[in-house]
Amino acid sequence: MSTATAPPPAPPDRTASASKEEQPYVELGKKRHTGAKLAGIGIFWLVMWLVFHNQMTRALGLQDTTPFHEWLNGIRDWVQLHGPDNWFFGGVLGFIGDFFNAVFEFLQKLVSIPAFPRPVPEIGWLGVVALATWVGWAVAGLRSTILVVVTMLLFGVFGLWQDSIDLLLVTIIAVVFCFVVGLPTGILMARSRATSAVVTPVLDIMQTMPPFAYLAPVALGFGIGPTTAIVLTCIYALPPMIRITEHGIRGVPDTTIEAARSLGLTRGQMLRQVQLPMARRTIVVGINQSMMAALSMATIAALVNGPGLGKDVNAALQIQNIGAASVAGILIVLTAIMLDRTTTAASERSESMGRSGVASVSGPGVMLAGVVLERLPRWATEEAGKGVRQPRLTSAGRWLVRGLWLIPTLVLVYFSRQQLILAQFPTRDDWPFLKYIDGKTVTKLVNDFSNWFIDKVDTFTLALKNDLTNWLINPLQNLLAESPWWTMALVLLAFAYVLGGWRPVVTTLVCEAIIFGTGLWNDTMITLTMTIFATVLVMLTAVVLGVAMGRNRRADTAIRPILDAFQTIPPFVYLIPALALFGASRFTAIIAAVAYAVPIATKLVADGIRGVSPTTVEAARANGSTKWQMITKVQLPMSRNALVLATNQGLLYVLSMVVIGGLVGGGSLGYIVVSGFSQDQLFGKGLAAGIAITALGVMLDRIARYAAERYGR
């Protein structure tokens, strides 16, 4: 029934303001009296559009460049020519690049590429699988271990062993970097207000920037190749680690800190013995978040010739080979799930670290565990507290058990160095049964299926795509992209003012100036069109799903795991099914963006609805509200804050995906970024597009954020 809540998104050209007034919570959270102002802006806009239609739009052909782009090209040329001698590019960046490159190559030779003079890596596939299994078991327990084994074996079975391992290596290098740099930074920020005040705005900007915006500047400094991919991944994965560490350390209750101070702890003791142990679980969550960010960036980095599975997806997308893209995509998703589950299990474990040990297994497991524990040396076990039956392992005891398991692992590593079949993953020639499940077979299966499916649903998807494109996207795009640039600039400023007051107006003006300066005004407006359209779709979906989840426990239990699963998928992978269903078009990019942003927005809405005070809900029910009245008059208005936050996050997610969608026909800014890497003379333009994306993101974020401040409470 809730579908009825949201009137179908009205053709935005005429009634943008009116529709916003009707559903103040879906779009941007306006109050009623702002309706008149918005209507005024809308009329001005429409009139200007009618008068100046298609004039002064600042449109720029794909191959055309501006002096600014040429200037950027000049910088690139200078860097390529003189960079190596320059203290910064050659010295600082060169050193960083060489360092990462050396580490990466060392690891590659260890596990993924032939280590000369050997024809195979130092450790063969069996050894790698065994080591990964041991690590998974040691940090995360049995269930994650099974996932690790299955995933790693599929790497080989699908014939993408080297690329899969390369992707893992890039991700792991980045996570280690983030841990080494991010943890101390986070701790410093938690303990010093000044540091926090300086670093936080930087992190804000970093997290507002869509991944695509990072590509060109980093490529400028590090060239194109694995080094750039690693640096990109490190930069992108760093903010979550710092943020969450700071949050974790600050989250230690004041009462505990005070009690510890009263015992006379020094600052160092406080950190080591109180704050870090208590923030341990949160810090592991930080590693998890950082790892997921690293993985998504590592796949995107394929566009700057980064190593790993992203390369395979990208290559397959270029020739629209859905099957091949899917095979790589499946492995990326499995990798994501594997890393996510392992680190999540590790964080859950770190909570109960040293508590229940093996004794938490049930049934025959308990007996077995009991027998095993009995036989361990005295220092390895201890009496558990009252009410816990089994003795448990001490921390030293756990390491003993882990050490014992390392022995067979190392034996497998040894074999994998000796036997070719255990070093290089067998193909269907070696093991004939692989022909039923290997990469080629799956590629064909997926292609067949997708052809059959598209055949069946083609009429439907085509109709959907064409109707939405003709009736909604095109009119909106006409209005945004065919208005004179100064009209759009004024309209955006007016929106910023009406929604958020003077402060976002300043930011908007600066961002507009930057976008104008990049010479990509028109393309930015097209990207903005797609972003707005996708965000509206996201919020409609999020409100429907979120209300259902917030009101109904069972809906929540059913939907939430799906959303969780969606959230672990790196954005790059979303393109594959969207492309399969809708072919290469703007609409495809929008659909991918919607799919990418819906989970986070839905969760925020659901949490908002759930957060409405039960007393109020009860009171409304006592007043005789119908279900419908309850939703529209109590629950949605009261979760305004969450709705605005969901819109803000939805916008940023959509924007980052819409530009990635440039790869599958989305065009505009995202495509310009990509062409910057494939065509030499367009590098400057690509770099400029990255800047425009950032400016657009910051602008939208600030408007939404100040609007949230104003209307959220």
Added chain:
Amino acid sequence: MTATQSGAVEKTTSEGTPALHVEGLWKIFGPKGDKIINTPDAQLSRKDLQAKTGHVVGIRDVGFDVAPGEVFVVMGLSGSGKSTLVRLLTRLIEPTAGTVELYGEDITAMSDSALLDTRRKKVSMVFQHFGLLPHRKVVDNVAFGLEVRGEKKGERRNRAQEMVDLVGLSGYENNYPDQLSGGMQQRVGLARALAANPDVMMFDEPFSALDPLIRRDMQNEVIRLHEEVGKTMVFITHDLAEALKLGDRILIMRDGEIVQIGTPDEVVGAPADEYVRDFTSDVPKSHVLTLKWVMRAPDGDPGDGPVLQSNQIVRDAARIVLDHDGPCRVADGDKLVGVVDDMDILRVVVAEDEG
């Protein structure tokens, strides 16, 4: 606690270094608190000062002495500054002005390292919300204070185990705090505070988060521990019944100022102002007042009734007085100080039924 009560009163009046000596203690919250102290603004009321300067007076010119072995209760409603006061005593919050001396040592003038040492060895605290470390077992929580001051593992384990036994948690030493009930967790807090063998123990509303029955148990536990280990205790509470039950002397605070300091019977028998009177109006007076407060001057012949001591609680004396026909004599030591008869007793008992 009746037994210690009279003793403590004497102790405070006796000579010697007090366990805790507080003088002219101020805390003004805000960036320029120290600049306000010596200006006329400091004399403004809390509200006016906040309106004028944005600073809030937490503690205003507080001074008192605590004798060794005494249980000194600070009581007041929330916002009265009592929790701030106890934190100023060990500089968990820095005082704006004034001195705090612990057995003659000036805490307010201490260097940071000396202060750490004091916190580690001489003063320990028990908190309302326990402040236990969830990642450590009970015994390790108790031993934590010993660990930070660098004691060897074996020694501190033994000491911690003793303390665990002392507070009645034997057998739970290997549990984690979240496996224990609130009352048990506070016992851990108590054991941790005791483990350091401090000169002074401070309690910041330690039982406010516990339910009434457990709270009573814990109060009795504190009384027992006080009898066993004889520590000087500073006890913060907002519960008058608790204050009367535990305190040798009670300091009543309002808006950061001292309203009254006195023994329980003084507070109930001679409230300093309406605020205290209001506070104490619900207290069963016969449980608190001593005969000193109900006796009359021995006009004429004191008679030959039984001799009672003037510091005896009315309730305890009631049976004897009521059983005896005619007035009983009240003495302070050997000296006759007054007489008391049925009417005097009943006036106290009946008055509180009316109230």
